[in-house]
Amino acid sequence: MNRSEDGRSGVPPRPRAGEAARRSRPRAGESAGSRPRAGDSERPRAGDLAGVGAAMSADAPASGAHRSAGSRGAPRSSVPRPDPGQPLTATWDPPAETDLDHEGFVATYGWRAYAIPVLAILTVVLLVLTVRGGSADGSADKPSPDEGRDTQVAKESAPVGAPTVQIAEAALPVGALPPGGHFTRQAKKSFHVVPVKTSKKIGRGAQEYTYTVEVEDGLIATDFSGDNAFATMVDATLANRHSWIGGGKVSFKRVGAGQSPNLRISLTSTNTARELCGYQIKLESSCFYPPTNQVLLNEARWVRGAISFDGDIHSYRQYQINHEVGHGIGYAQHEPCKQNGKLAPIMMQQSFGVRNKDIMGLDPQMDANPALSCKPNPWPFP
Template sequence: MPRPPRRSRDAAAGRSDAADGAGTSRARRGPRPGEPLAASWRPLEDYDLDDEPERPPRRRTWSLYGWRIYAVPLLVVVTALAVFESVDPGAEQVAGGGAGASHLQAPNVPEAPVVTEAPSGQTYDPSMFSAELPPGSPVPEVGGRTFDVLPGASPKVGRGDDLYRYTVEVEVGVRLEEGNDSFARLTQQTLADPRSWTNPEAGNIALQRVDGSASPDFRVTLVSQNTAREICGYGSGLPFDTSCRISDRVYINAARWVRGAVAFEGDIGTYRRYAINHEVGHVFGNGHVPCGRQGGLAPVMMQQTFSTANNELHELNQAVPQGTEIPADGFVCKYNAWPFPVGGSGR
């Protein structure tokens, strides 16, 4: 794909306070409307569990297999742990410090995508999902409408010459049970992962986390449920909790951060990475896209918060137009958190 125009770091330092967003040139434009995450509003159907088969007597099993009945499963667990360690990209080293409320402005986001994601792959047994917020733990409902920059910085990640700097922030009054620093760590790890937007095949960009002492190109901000509803269109006909990107700020809905989405089948960790990658994808100019192939991995720019089924997203977009045509072609994808899910082209 064409490489985006190179942007010097000196140009980033001289941006005016009136400009918003992230980009690779000195051009300015006004704030763009929010682009919410997205999925279906049909609850999962009840199902019956099959009766468990009768287990054979334990004494006879021991007499046949002896100690092997315990050793084999143990070896399987050890092997699985070793594989997990080998593929986990790990966290970026956090350095630096300094915190405080941030109200700095950054330049506009690009008109066209700076980075586009890879085609989807893999297959699975498709099913339909719901856009409703899943039940679960209490969520942070109210915040102070101001934001604190969480301390921490990272080295430059990615080989591109066009460097985008970002902060990680939390709305005042929002508290996560696992600590607000957990939001900062996962955001930094996600954006540093080679499956994210700095993938060498993605374009000519690099990312770097900065703290409150520097002027960022965009901000990743955890906000309360009520603030997200106010900003991301809940009161304008969209009856579902979502996250969004407005100008230079990514708003991650704390209600979704805590409970995830039905389409992700309880996989909260993958959902959180998806939410970060999806909204930062809007910063780079990417719009919403449909499931491209029956049973394939969903593109990260698909509105997976609402559904991984095109028919359901088509119905949602008919009720609340969001600037993207989603075909009612029956395609259903598997949930996915990454623009480049295999670290390459994704083909």
């Protein structure tokens, strides 16, 4: 009886060998949703798989065309193809290429369809910030001065950075010295150089500034943690890439006693700082004193910091070094807050406040918006 006769007699046609196994796998182009899932009632049972294996074994000679010429005639394994719906299995036939429209793309990739463009945009933003030297906290692109550096500032005869007007202490409440540890009011007005073990250049700027680290004789070591701790802080601050070397214009090299440094970074008593920097305003300040090439750091501020830094003594010391060294390398003018809520410029008088209205009285010629307020910042290039 042939196949057509079976059909006419009402008897369902008998499947050919191997047909059951081929029906169990999706054809090219079928969607994943048409596959039986794990746990579906249509998933073949163990007995069914055995039958499929037997059918495939019987069908082996008919499929010999798929073998290479070198293997023609060799017996074919009767291992059945696994159901593609089973866990940890892959489809035997590659899916046909399809063109996904927008809805199909979203249906296929879900939330990842939206995450990919968002991540691409964030990557571009971070690259721009890195190239421009900005930061993600909203700081200004160029909070440090980039023009007007006076390389002949060392020839000045008056202190640089000291207040030049008479202002009552009550008019600068934020500039008051915070409570804190002990400091020396009157020392000996002579200085000793802290020894340096190695002398090496830091930074790549063409203009090199040599410097010594000095401490006024008569200061109490336990008040400021000692000579070595002070010198270490100065060295680490100037060597930081956010300090003045970050601009690429200057470099520094620490030298020992007996040299003729460009800068003498000196920790001084309160009265010595007042004598050399001036005391027009009755507040503790620091300055650069050109006649002796001294970057004078007032010990009272070194120990207690400033109200504007809200108790962050470490950051204030970095600011104190960078600000006064800034005067020493030619940035004689002070700057106001330029953008509300941004990091303060390093040459802003942050010891007396980070709001323009707090510091404008110190520099009557300053052109600034009194409504602007910045955040404390210890670095030229944050």
